[in-house]
Amino acid sequence: MTGRDTTPRPPEPIRRFYKEATVAPHAGGEARILLDNRPVRTPAKAHLAAPPSIAERIAAEWNAQGDYILPISMPMTRLANTAIDGVTAALDPVKDDIAKMAQSDLVMYRADFPAGLVAEQKAHWDPVVAFAEDALGVRIMLAEGIMPVEQDPRLSEGVRRRLPATPLPLAAFHQLTTLTGSALTTLAFTEALLDFERAWQVAHVDEDWNIREWGEDAEAAARRAQRRKDAEAAAFVLRPEAVPAAS
Known part of the structure; x- marks a missing residue:
């Protein structure tokens, strides 16, 4: 049986x-x-x-x-x-989660080769780092590779202070941070340093480099297209004028 x-x-x-x-x-x-x-x-x-x-x-x-x-x-x-x-019932835990993600942000961890990827990361990520340092009043430590690097605790504190206070924009900020891997990029978007297209490029420097080098997988492309739709929804909540009209 x-x-x-x-x-x-x-x-x-x-x-x-x-x-x-x-x-x-x-x-x-x-x-x-x-x-x-x-x-x-x-x-x-x-x-x-x-x-x-x-x-x-x-x-x-x-x-x-x-x-x-x-x-x-x-x-x-x-x-x-x-x-x-x-x-709605978890504003503080959601803010804490975003602040924690900011401590290990995508734009902090750099490749040491190949030279083309290093240059792409620098071109797209350095402006976000410079914005965050100026806006939050802290120095952000960069690292090569994936080993964790300790950041000034004022970084997460500063990000937390600038987060939306109400449920829908906060949910949107969290969703966009999760989809881009970068609370600092989301903050730069929210505060009008970047439009949506630029923020999406910042989030996909490594992936776009690999696509140019090795080609694009159809299933991965479909997943990315779906993530983009979710990201556009979050971005529209935060800054509707910065989202492409066709979205």
């Missing part, structure tokens, strides 16, 4: 059950998302609401669904759900 198969199975796709998504005014200057005039709720059963420009994007994601609802194609909806259900 064999045991029961306990292999996790993906959830069944949800068939589209509504005709139209719209937005309606909500408390505090926000807008709720409605499906056939019924309010959408988050997984934790809170009202799905956001600033009007973001609510419009969420509604557009729902309207773009076909016969089945595909959450992977709804980055702004997922980000808003995370902010409402997860970040």
